[in-house]
Amino acid sequence: MTLPDCWTRPLPRTDEHCREQARQRQSVLTKPPGSLGTLEQIAITLSGQQATATPAVDRVHIAVFAGDHGVCAEGISAFPQAVTAQMIANFAHGGAAISVMARHLGASLEVVNLGTVGEVPDGLSGVVDATIRPQTGNLAQEPAMTESEVGAALTAGDHAAQRAAEAGAQLFIAGDMGIGNTTAATALACCLLGQNPDALSGPGTGLDARGVCHKAEVIKRALGRHGEDQSPMGALASLGGLEIAAIAGAILGAAGRRIPVLIDGYIVSVAALVAVRQQPELGQWLYFGHQSAEPGHRRVLDALASSPLLSLGMRLGEGSGAAVAVPLLRSACALHNGMASFADAGVSDRS
Numbered sequence: 001m002t003l004p005d006c007w008t009r010p011l012p013r014t015d016e017h018c019r020e021q022a023r024q025r026q027s028v029l030t031k032p033p034g035s036l037g038t039l040e041q042i043a044i045t046l047s048g049q050q051a052t053a054t055p056a057v058d059r060v061h062i063a064v065f066a067g068d069h070g071v072c073a074e075g076i077s078a079f080p081q082a083v084t085a086q087m088i089a090n091f092a093h094g095g096a097a098i099s100v101m102a103r104h105l106g107a108s109l110e111v112v113n114l115g116t117v118g119e120v121p122d123g124l125s126g127v128v129d130a131t132i133r134p135q136t137g138n139l140a141q142e143p144a145m146t147e148s149e150v151g152a153a154l155t156a157g158d159h160a161a162q163r164a165a166e167a168g169a170q171l172f173i174a175g176d177m178g179i180g181n182t183t184a185a186t187a188l189a190c191c192l193l194g195q196n197p198d199a200l201s202g203p204g205t206g207l208d209a210r211g212v213c214h215k216a217e218v219i220k221r222a223l224g225r226h227g228e229d230q231s232p233m234g235a236l237a238s239l240g241g242l243e244i245a246a247i248a249g250a251i252l253g254a255a256g257r258r259i260p261v262l263i264d265g266y267i268v269s270v271a272a273l274v275a276v277r278q279q280p281e282l283g284q285w286l287y288f289g290h291q292s293a294e295p296g297h298r299r300v301l302d303a304l305a306s307s308p309l310l311s312l313g314m315r316l317g318e319g320s321g322a323a324v325a326v327p328l329l330r331s332a333c334a335l336h337n338g339m340a341s342f343a344d345a346g347v348s349d350r351s
């Protein structure tokens, strides 16, 4: 099995000197210390991550990872599997929410197709074909993937991070598209956090209460089959998804190339949880864009000791909840780089 370096190689450290300089600059800007709240922390953290006195997130790279899920055979989604492939075409044609947000932000957007049941037309602009298999195994009955398939998906994610680095990205966003992937994400989260599926299962694209109960029962079967193995690789192979594994590889690959990552909603956060379990230092490179309406997200965010920037009741995926938070990071940079100091502006500091 071939695993990308990002899975095992220690991550770089952030630059403590630049971080300290940024902290000192924040303390002399014309405002009561701390009055810009989280925006101050963002500017300080970005300075350390980017090893610069002038942090910026002008160049944003968004990679949406798509894959289908065999567990759809259990009737766990409100939508048909065909939507995954159809949405890939919609991303490419510019009509999806993330397509609009990418244009709005001036961000580059690519779609990485790890494998869909529906056919994706050849030659769609911005779509990378990284097909591993048409869909995962039905995780209620069999492992979702082999470890070598997980390795291939991690590598596809790492390659997306490499393209982001080559494009000079200052911020990386991973998005997900995969009908049925809230079931896989919940199975993974329950496995890694030792939680009961009744506590974490939610409506996904729109199940009713009965549908959510059925989904929790399907996840219980999967966890019973899987057993006690809480290793990131074991959990990903048994309970994960092609796109979830690729996202874990992409996040690790971005951090490994010193690119901070803005995490999206429930599915991307679960991929981040897997990646953090593999490389605990990864947490230093992550921001969390929003808290999804999917009920399990809060528990996953708590396990990652993270505070989301926004809570808008969104539950779309695609990277959309990260994209809407980009203007906050840009505001943090503009304030940090552009404000006058007390000395420069002739404003009296506190006595």
Ligand SMILES: O=C(O)c1ccc[n+]([C@@H]2O[C@H](COP(=O)([O-])O)[C@@H](O)[C@H]2O)c1
Pocket: 076, 077, 078, 079, 176, 177, 178, 179, 180, 181, 182, 183, 203, 204, 205, 206, 264, 265, 266, 267, 268, 292, 293, 294, 314, 315, 316, 317, 318
């Ligand atoms: O990101 C989220 O928080 C989120 C929450 C619920 C659903 N989704 C999206 O909806 C799809 C999965 O929903 P489901 O019900 O088919 O498991 C998948 O394409 C996700 O991107 C995404």
Ligand SMILES: Cc1cc2nc[nH]c2cc1C
Pocket: 079, 083, 087, 176, 177, 178, 205, 316, 317, 318
């Ligand atoms: C239409 C549609 C768009 C999506 N985008 C991400 N997940 C999705 C699920 C559906 C059903």
